[in-house]
Amino acid sequence: MTISLGPLEIPTRLVYDFLHIFILPGFGAVLILIILIIWAERKIAGLVQLRYGPLHVSRRFGGILQLVADLIRYTFQEFIVPRGVDRIAYLTGPVLALIFAIIPIAFIPVSPFIEPPIYVSSNMLLVLAILSMAPIFIIITGYASDNKFAFIGSLREAFLMISYEIPFIISILSMALLFKSLDMSVVVSSQANYLPGVILNPLAALVAYIAIIRITGRFPFEISEAESELVMGPYTEYSGLMYGVAMGIAYIKLYVYSILYSIVFLGGWLPILSTNLVESYFIGSFIILIKASLLMLIAVFLRSVYPRYRVDQAIRLGWSQVLILSIISLIWSLILSYFLR
C-alpha cells in the first residue's frame, strides 16, 4: 500500500529514513523512553513499597531528571578494565549486544504507507532472528569478564534464553500463520480487516508476553542479573559508561520487543484515520509508541509485585507450561486460519 511520489521519491525516502532511524521509533525515542521508563520503574517500586522513589533531582517534576544525572555520572566515571579479562570480548560484548538489540528498529514498519528504511518482505522473521542474536553477546561478556558471578549469570542467561526464545518464536509465528504473512504491514492490515491479534489468539499473546518478560530480564524472571545472588550477573565487572550501556541493553530490548508485540498483537498503528503520508507516519508511529510504552510500564510494574523465581523453577515453567501453551496457540491459529480466508 505504498504511494508513488514521482520525482520526489528519493528525497522523501531519505528524509523519512532519517526520521525513522534518528527520531521517532529510533534513537531519540529510545533515549527519552528509556529515561522515562527507568524513572517510572523506580517510582512505581517506591509507591508500592510505601516510599517516594527518586525525587531530589528536579523535585517539581517528581525527580524525572534523576536518570539524566545518573547517565552523566556514568559517562564521566572511570572505566576500569580488570586484569585477566579477555580484552576484546570484554570491550565489544556489551556494545555488540546493544547494537543487535537496536538494529531491528530499521526493519519494523511504523506507518501504513511508507516502508521501513530496510524493506524485507519477511521482516517479522528477520526481526526475530536478529533479536535472538543479542543474548549470545551477553554470554560472551560473562565468559570474558573472568569473574564467577559473571560466568554463572551468563550461564543462567543461556539456559533461560533457550527455554523462552522457542515459545516466543512459536507464538509470534502462530500469528504469522493466522494472518498468512511474515510481513508486518500485511499483519497489521489483516488485523484491520478482522480483529486485533490479542483477541484472535489470546493464548499466543499471553505466551509472548511472558516470554518477553523473561527475555528482557524483568521480574519475576530477573534471574541472570539476580542482584542479591550475583551482584550484577554478566555485567558484574563493568563500570562507568560500559555499565550504563549494559544497563541500557535490557531496556532497549524491552522497547523493541514491545514494539514487535504491539504490531503483532495490538494492531500496531491501527486506529489510524489519516491517509496523508506525513500525518500517517507521525500519528502511526506515535500510536505504536504509546502501545509499546504501556506494555513496558506493565513489564516494569511487575518488579514491585513479584519475587524472583529460582533457576530450575523458571526453566521448568518454560519447558512445560509455556511451551505447551505456545503449541496449543499454534494449533488454535491453524484452526482459526481455516475460517479467516
Added chain:
Amino acid sequence: MHISEELDPRIKELISRGTDKVKILSVKTPPPGRVVQRNIDALATGFKYVVKPMRMTIDYPYKDIEYPDGYRGMFRVDADKCIGCSLCDIVCPADAIRLVLRDKKKVPTINWGRCIFCHFCVDICPVEAFETYKVHDVAFYRFEDMLTTLQEFTKGPEEYTPPRKVIGKKFRVVIDENRGLRYESIG
C-alpha cells in the same frame, strides 16, 4: 531403586520409630484456577498502591517531624549540679563519655561520634544533671568537632553545632486505624 533407600538416614530413623509419630508434609501446588486468582490478587494489590499511594516515609529535609516528649536526642550537662560520681561513664555502652577534672570533680564530656543516643547516662544520673534536647540530626564538618570540650558540653547543642538546614513545615505523627501512621501538619 526403592524410594526408601534414597531417604535421609535421620528420616529413616524417624520412620523406624513408628509411622504414627512421624508427620511427613507433602507440598502440593495449588490448582491452576487458584494460581491465576492469586496472581491477579497480587497485581491488583500492587496497582492499588500505585493509584492510591500510602507513603510511610516523610520527605525529611523538606518536612520535619515534631518529636514527642522524652525523645532521645542530644543533651548537655549542668556542671554545677554534677557531683562527679562517674556513673554515666560506667554505664555508657558505647564508651562515648570521657571524664575531665574540674574543681577536683570528675565532670563528663561526650564524643558525639560514638554516642548512640541511648540516654542510659541521662537515666542513671542521681542528681539529674543532664538536660535533654530533641535535636539528633547534626552533621559535623570535622571529626575533631565531635569531641566536645566541657565548655561546649555545658551549652545546648544549637550553640556549638553547625546550623541545621531543615526547611518547610513541621509534622506530627498520628496513629491512623486504616493505614497505621499518618503525618499531620502543625503550624
